[in-house]
Amino acid sequence: MRASLLRCTSLLLVAVTLAACGNKDDKAAADAAASSALPVSLAPVQQQTMARTVLVSGPVTAYEEMQLGVEISGQRVTALPVDVGQWVKKGQVLLQLDHRTLDSELAQADASLKQAQAAQELARLNFQRSEKLAAQKLISESSLDELRANRINAEAQTATARASRDAAQLRRDFADLRAPADGLISKRLVQPGQVVQAGTELLRLIRDGRLEWRAELPEDQLTGVAVGNTVELPYADAVVTGRIRAVTPGVDAQTRTGTIFADLPEPGTLKPGVYVEGRIVIGEGPALTVPTAAIVQRDGHSYVFTVNDKQQAARLRVRTGQAVQGRTAILEGLKKGDRVVVEGAGFLGEGDRVRVVADAKATAK
Known part of the structure; x- marks a missing residue:
């Protein structure tokens, strides 16, 4: 009887000892798991008013780029006083052609005009005299008609x-290429001396x-998108602002x-020619947002992480919108009140x- 009691007592002590050892092992395992877990911070998905925008890329071009040339052929360029990047005024001479032949033609045309004007004046005076003589019946009607015809012919000449x-003057003017408007020279395709x-x-x-x-x-x-919408073009550490003028x-x-x-x-x-990405502001509206730091880019997609009841990270794919002041709009994948991992x-x-x-910390404005 005494021996049986001693055996039971010994077995009880062994069981207690084993249980104590087991508790210590479980605690150590739990501590080890806790120490290996990555520390993270959480932030809630918030709703705030954000500008609704459209992101699209496109080139910067001239509103109106004029291609300039001359209207006469076979002449040599004698002067080219402008270069690329130079600002010019309307009417300013941009290019001159050799105009010696044209000057000669213009002088000849001037002389011919003066000769015709002199003949016209003489015909006019003769007709005036003949009218007085015809009134006195000193010349015949046929003579008066002839003088009248001479006057009309002189006027036509x-x-x-x-x-x-005027045609000679126009050809002479064509030898000077002038700016049709104020503007900036963007390209030069000719050199002095070129025909x-x-x-x-x-x-x-x-x-x-x-x-x-x-x-x-x-x-x-x-x-x-509508006419009048604002466009923002980030370029060279600055933002250029524009306004939509037309939509097809x-x-x-x-x-x-x-x-x-x-x-x-x-x-x-x-x-x-510069190709830039622009942001078209089309209005404002409510949007679900998260801190931009919570967005993880992997495999060409956007993800966020949440934490489940087992203190494990769960990855969710989301569709993002614009990012403003440290927060990014979430178009799909989350709902208001969800909590996402930010740090870590x-x-x-x-x-x-x-x-x-x-x-x-929330950063919503």
């Missing part, structure tokens, strides 16, 4: 000479130096896109153990 003189032909492009002029931004939008985005009334049957044209009254350092999100994977240490 004067008109012909004046037209020839040029009529209709050949020699210079290009950006009218008033005015630039615009053009972009192609798909039909689903084009419907939300239809879309291309093949590409299913339409074109918008935005005036750039102060283009800054933008140059024609970039180091997480699906199912990773996490330890929530703090709530991220």
Whole structure:
């Protein structure tokens, strides 16, 4: 009996000892798991008013770029006083052709006109005298008619000479290529001494130096854009602001896109041909937002991480909108009140153990 009691007591002590050891092992394992969990901070999905925008890329171009040439052929360029990048005024001489032959033709036309005018004046005086004589019956009616015809013929010859003189003056004027408007010389395709032909492009002029931004939008985005919408073009550490001047009334049957044209009254350092991404502001509205730091880009898609009841990271794919003042709009994938990982999100994977240490500060405005 005594021996049985001693055996029971010994077995009880062993069981207690084993239980104590087991509790210590579980605690150590739990501590180890907690220490290996990545510390993260959470932030709630918030709703706030944001500007609704459309992002699209397009080139900066001249609003109106004039291709300038001369209207006479076979003449040599004798002067070219302008160069690319130079601002010119309307009427300023941009190019001169050899005009010696044209000057000679103009002088000859001037002389012919003066000769015709002198003949016209003589015919007029003769007719005036004949009218007085005819009134006194000193000359016949046929003589008066002949003098009248001479006067009319002299007037016609004067008109012909004046037209020839005007044509010679016009050809002489064509030897000087003048700026049709104020603007900026954007291209020069000729050199002094070169013999040029009529209709050949020699210079290009950006009218008033005015630039615009053009972009192609798909039909689903084009419907939300209207004349007067603001356009923001980030470029060279600055933002150039423009305003939509025109929107094509239809879309291309093949590409299913339409074109918008935005005036750039102060283009800054933008140059024609620069390709930039623009933000078209089409209004304001409520939007679900999260801190931009919570967005993780992987495999060409946007993701956020949440924390489940088992303190494990769960990855969710989202569709994002614009980012403003440190917050990004969420178009799909989350709802108001959800909490997403902010600090530490970039180091997480699906199912990773996490330890929530703090709530991220809200930055919604």
